[in-house]
Amino acid sequence: MNHPLRTALAATLATALAACSSTAPVMPSAPPINITPAMHPAPPLMATPAPAAPVVTDFWGEMRASFQMDGCDSDDGVARWARTFTQRPDRFEEQLAAVLPVVEYAKESAQAHGVAGEFALLPWIESSFQPVKGKKGRPAGIWQIVPSTARSMGLPSRKGYDARLDTAASTDAVMKMLAGYHDELHDWRLVAMAFNAGEFNVRKAVDKYGVPPAQPAVPKMPMKAVTREHLTKLLAIACVVRQPERFRVRLPPVDAKRSLEKVTVSGTKTVGQVAELSSMPVDRVLALNPAHTSANAQANTTILMPSAAAEAYREAAASGRQPSPASIAAPVDDTEAQGKTSGKPRSVKVASGQTLSHVAHANKVTVKQLMAWNHLTSDKVKPGQVLRLSP
Known part of the structure; x- marks a missing residue:
């Protein structure tokens, strides 16, 4: 039987347990957190785009690809002359680096006229790329052009200016002439011989003895020994470019800052005034344009300049800036x-x-x-x- 007190306690306990199960305890609320901007997580950093890499062209690879005649082992004389040219590898590298901008220009001109790339190296045989000032009636310029040939090529001569010494004008005229020779002779070896002996003499030999076979590389035509050697030397300098390691030389890299451009000179200006507008020392302009005899000579319609100077000249011309009228003294070698x-x-x-x-x-x-x-x-x-x- 149930005791009344026990029954009351049980009822009270049951009521208390029911209340605990139905009502969750109330916890004190935490104060809101004030998140300042500095406390926000930083956004992911965007990668800074790398500056565009300069376009590097494989100049010497392009030069080799433009060659159209036989290589180093095509004739014993070719390798022999290649060894002669590189007898002092350090001196060869130094000389080639010094004239490399002109080699670049000659290569571009050859490509523009559809001429075999070997001919961009021809001035190495003719003049070591030095603009030799010939005496009256004698060859002049890096291509060693005689006055009569210059006239037929449209290369003028006037007081203070000889186009044979104009690197750009003479190079473009020579490449045009070589392309014409090839149209007639259809063989780059014969073109090289024609440059040395004259197109008429080579055509005469071809008419009499026929077109030479592909081998030997230096045709056994009845031409003067100096003409045959001229072709051999051209193949030899091209051989060095083909296989520089064979001759213990390193071909110099191209420096875009030294690459040459033709600038059109508007109006009548002296070489000194052109130098002023291009922010170049006048003796440097004269060295790159030896057809002009002094700073006071009238500038030709085109002048060769390094790329940066060419841009400076164009900007000056576009802004309408005029050079000072004062004459600029000639350099010490005048x-x-x-x-x-x-x-x-x-x-x-x-x-x-x-x-x-x-x-x-x-x-x-x-x-x-x-x-x-x-x-x-x-x-x-x-x-x-x-x-x-x-x-």
């Missing part, structure tokens, strides 16, 4: 500055990129003579250095 005691300058200023060998070749003296006259203990020279050309 005969008037030295006194006309002879028919040639008594001293010369070394241009940027020139070696002692270049100076000697351009002035028809020897390196040993220059070293003796200038008391040099080595063949190293610096741009701007003045060298005596006589005892």
Whole structure:
């Protein structure tokens, strides 16, 4: 039987348990968190786009791809001459680096005229890429063009200007002529021979003896030995470009800042005024454009300049800026500055990129003579250095 007190306690406990199960305990609420901007998680960093890499062209690879004649082992004389050219690898590299902008220009001109790439190297055989100033009736320029041929090519000569010494004008005219030779002869080897011996003499030989076979690479045609050797030397310098490692040389890299462009000169301006508008030293403009005899000479309609200077000139011309009317004095190698005691300058200023060998070749003296006259203990020279050309 149930006790009344026990029954009351049980009822009270049951009521209390029911209340606990139906009502959740109330917890004190936490104050809201004030999130400041600094406390927000930082957005993911966007990767900064890398600057566009400069377009690097494989200049020497393109040069090799443009070759259209046989290579190093096509003739014993080719490899022999290639070894002669690179007998001093360091000197060869130095000389090639100095004239590389002109090689670039010649390659572009050859490509534009559809001429075999080997011919961009032809001035190495003719003049070592030095703009030799020929005496009256003699060859001149990097291509060694005689006056009669220059006239037939449309290369003018006037006071203060000889187009044979104009690197751009003469190169473009030569490439046009070589393309014409190939249209007639259909063989780049014969074109090289025609450049040396004259197209008429080569055509005459072909008419008499027929077109030479592909081999040997240097045709056994009854031509003068100097003409056959001329072709051999051209194939040899191309051989060095084909296989530089074979001759222990490294071909110099192309520097876009030194690459040359043709700039159109509007109106009548002196070379000095063109130099002023392009922010170039006048002696540098003259070194790149040796067809002009002095800073005061009237500039030709086109001038060769490095890319940066060409852009500066175009900007100056577009803005309408006019050069100062004052004449600019001629450089130290001008005969008037030295006194006309002879028919040639008594001293010369070394241009940027020139070696002692270049100076000697351009002035028809020897390196040993220059070293003796200038008391040099080595063949190293610096741009701007003045060298005596006589005892």
